[in-house]
Amino acid sequence: MKRRLLAPFLLAPFLGAQIRVPLDGEWHRAVEKPGAERAYDRTTTVPSAFETTVGPAFDGVAWYRRTLPLPAERPSRVRVEFTAVATHATVFCNGVEVGQHLGGWTPFRVDVTGALRGEGDNVLEVRVDEKVGHNTQGFLPIVQPHFGGIWQGVALCLDRGPVFDRLDVFLFGDAAGRLEFRVPVFDAVPGATAAEVVLQDGATVLARSKVTLADPGPFAGSLTAPGLELWSPASRRLYTVVLRLADGERELDRIERKVGFRTLAAEGR
DSSP states (O other): OHHHHHHHHHTGGGSTTEEEEEOOEEEEEEEOOTTSOOOOOEEEEESSOTHHHHOTTOOSEEEEEEEOOOOSSOOSEEEEEESOOBSEEEEEETTEEEEEEEOSSSOEEEEOGGGOOSSSOOEEEEEEEOOTTOGGGTTHHHHSOOOOBOOSOEEEEEESSOEEOGGGOEEEEETTSEEEEEEOEETOOTTTOEEEEEEEETTEEEEEEEEEOSSSSOEEEEEEOTTOOOOOSSSOOOEEEEEEEEETTEEEEEEEEEEOEEOOGGGTO
């Protein structure tokens, strides 16, 4: 495993301000028992439901643990992103609580920077409570057995400068060809960090908007490209939105999303 994780760190100077390292794979696991010491006596695979190792009848609390594969040269920020954990997750780094999240279907992120040690291993632990009574379960117990655990992927985010908040990007395209956007940025440098939104059809640029960020908050606005083909169930037409962060000529971060333009008239809005 360690050999596979070296490549992202060696390529760091060429990949902009953020390196993303998957934390999927083998984690240690412990079942929480009242009055008993926590014992990481088994290993489990992430992502998966923890019923795969303790049995489908299990309904309770389990813990996950692993060390973080950090480079020798520490980035300015270290975050951990979870795609989905069922159901109530409490995250610790080196024994320090760094965040909680309730909801089995939604992604979340924790910042572990302040809890990291200067030397030695840095340990990530996640307490997962899969309580059946949580209202976030919705219809799930009706259609299949209840489950819990880190059942979707986990990524370590090593940030060396301004980066997009990928979990909170808002994009909406309407029937007039107008794209509305709201894009949060972590650690933007006011007056120095430039953000760009580009609407493309394949390699063809249809519209773009570029701004130098004046404050560390989200940047928002709209751009228009008339005559776009609308999305419908019969014609699922999508266009590409490219988001870029730059510091002068140096690209700091870049993400792409697909967006459909549609009318909401049929929905009475």
